Amino acid sequence: MEFLIALMVGALVAAAVYLMLARNVLRFLFGLILISNAANLLIFASGGLTPEAPPLIAYGADAPPPGVANALPQALVLTAIVIGFGLFAFALVLVYRAYQTMGTLDSDDMRLAEPEEKP
Template sequence: MEALLAIAIGVLVAAAVYLMLARNVLRFLFGLVLISNAANLTIFVSGGLVEGAPPLIPEGAYAPAGEVANALPQALVLTAIVIGFGLFAFALVLTLRAYSALGTLFSDDMRVAEPRGDNDV
């Protein structure tokens, strides 16, 4: 199962890099979301895939009974999902504001502060 998830992570990272290399800012954002999901999946898989019970400790015990899932990667991934969603929402609003101010989503056309020279393509 880990090998299948490793292939899925590789495909997600490859698609994310392809989208992030585009000159369109919206495609860059979608690539950012994909690479964030690939990182979350990597953290989740690194914790180990165990078909066990939830990591709950019975009353009166000091440790879980039997084989349980690792709670740390689950907590890290949950936190990363929330942070990634906040970053995506902020970047999407920033992109919308840039589009309304500049009228384009292409990074080459967003050269407001740079002077246009004769040697520019």
């Protein structure tokens, strides 16, 4: 199971890098979200994949029994998903506003602060 998740993380990272190399700002944003999801999946898989043993502590015990999944990576991934969604929503509004202002999503055409030098 871990091997399939490792392949999925690799595919997500490859697709994210491909999208982030494009000049279109919206594709860059989608690549950023994909690489964020790949990192979340990697952290989640590092906690252990045990669907038959939830990370619950029995009454009176100090720690969960051995062989269960670690709950800390699950909590970190849940937090990262919420933060990633907030980042995506904010960046999407910025990209939309930049498109309204400049009329393009090409990063080379968005050079207002650094105009092209004329030879």
